[in-house]
Amino acid sequence: MKFEFFNSIRWDAIPFYIYTLYGIFALCWLIQLYYYLVHFGRVLRFRSKSGKRNDGQLPVSIVICAKNEQHNLKKNLPLFLKQDYSTFEVVVVNDGSTDESEMVLYDLKQHHSNLQITTIEQDRKFGHDKKLAITVGIKAARYDFIVFTEPDCAPRSDKWLAAIWQAFGPSGEVVVSYCSADFRGGIAEKIIRSDSVFSALFSLRAAIKGKPYRSSIKNMGISQALFFRNKGFASYNAYPQSEETIFLCRNANRQNTQVTLAHDAILSSSQKLTFGQWFQQKCIYASLLNMGKRGRKHVHTEMTSRVLLFLCVAAFIGIAVLRQSYLPLAAAAPLLLIRFTAKVVVFSKATKKLQEHGIAVWLLIYDIFSPLLAFVASMAQPNLHKIKKIK
Numbered sequence: 001m002k003f004e005f006f007n008s009i010r011w012d013a014i015p016f017y018i019y020t021l022y023g024i025f026a027l028c029w030l031i032q033l034y035y036y037l038v039h040f041g042r043v044l045r046f047r048s049k050s051g052k053r054n055d056g057q058l059p060v061s062i063v064i065c066a067k068n069e070q071h072n073l074k075k076n077l078p079l080f081l082k083q084d085y086s087t088f089e090v091v092v093v094n095d096g097s098t099d100e101s102e103m104v105l106y107d108l109k110q111h112h113s114n115l116q117i118t119t120i121e122q123d124r125k126f127g128h129d130k131k132l133a134i135t136v137g138i139k140a141a142r143y144d145f146i147v148f149t150e151p152d153c154a155p156r157s158d159k160w161l162a163a164i165w166q167a168f169g170p171s172g173e174v175v176v177s178y179c180s181a182d183f184r185g186g187i188a189e190k191i192i193r194s195d196s197v198f199s200a201l202f203s204l205r206a207a208i209k210g211k212p213y214r215s216s217i218k219n220m221g222i223s224q225a226l227f228f229r230n231k232g233f234a235s236y237n238a239y240p241q242s243e244e245t246i247f248l249c250r251n252a253n254r255q256n257t258q259v260t261l262a263h264d265a266i267l268s269s270s271q272k273l274t275f276g277q278w279f280q281q282k283c284i285y286a287s288l289l290n291m292g293k294r295g296r297k298h299v300h301t302e303m304t305s306r307v308l309l310f311l312c313v314a315a316f317i318g319i320a321v322l323r324q325s326y327l328p329l330a331a332a333a334p335l336l337l338i339r340f341t342a343k344v345v346v347f348s349k350a351t352k353k354l355q356e357h358g359i360a361v362w363l364l365i366y367d368i369f370s371p372l373l374a375f376v377a378s379m380a381q382p383n384l385h386k387i388k389k390i391k
Helices: 004-008 016-045 070-081 101-109 130-140 160-168 187-208 224-229 243-251 275-291 296-323 327-353 360-379
Strands: 060-066 088-095 115-120 145-149 174-176 179-181 220-223 257-259 267-269
Touching (some): 016 187, 016 327, 060 070, 060 160, 088 130, 130 224, 130 243, 145 224, 160 174, 160 257, 179 187, 187 275, 187 296, 220 224, 275 360, 327 360
Parallel strands (some): 060 088, 060 145, 179 267
């Protein structure tokens, strides 16, 4: 009785194009399952190793570049200055601020001897980008190991710096971590955070493998020696923004790169981006990704297989409506259910691990329309074709 339905089907009467369509669907489904269970699963199963260093807590410099950030400096800077760590300093580069940042910084200086302030005066004739502020901060740092963050970020505990330090390892020169967003309302904010988690699953997987291609200066560490050994930003001053991403592409490798996703190592950011500001950043990242070798293959393969999968499902629905043939759609349904279940499990674990709460459902929605956003971003990329490729 169980096989009567299948025995009644005239398999030879099914058009060849339906077999072809289902074959494409099945292949894309397998690729998708690989990315969710294996590729992303590597990030979800990753355990940050504690106690890797056996030489004690060496001195560390925290570098923060600030431009008109008086409120964030007043709120968050004390949390960095009070870290439970033996020897460290916080170097704040006041990058031509015109608000009350200088007053806030010097007021904090009276109570914290480990705060160092460096000021870049505003030049109305000659402008500069953030690469200068970062370079000034690195040069002002007294210690070789440097951890970057930004004024809108805050540690969840006084163990943040110790957690980052543990990740450096005996030969570590680059540490990649994550910075989550404070929970706020609004559809645009949920889209931005969903994109952040989805992108992090790719970039963190690459970093774990020793081939990082994207990070955020909000929460990453490098050694001063690595920066100067590679002549800082001198070789790619033509690139717009994303200094940390390009630096990782060129100088981080399997031997010198570590990743930490320990609970204390993840920062929280209160930055409020508009949808337009975020999309502009996404366009720049898309352009840099296409110019480099790292990460591009996996991002494009996953995205292509997802688009083809959706197109096949749309075709199955069209066949069911126009030809009254429901077999292709019925055959695809169990595989779609398996993929949906995998997505729910992976996204739920990802939001928990990366401490991005309240967006698991939005990640499922973002999974559907993100290819359209990616396509528009690729079309709106800055014109960087004359700039040397990222190796």
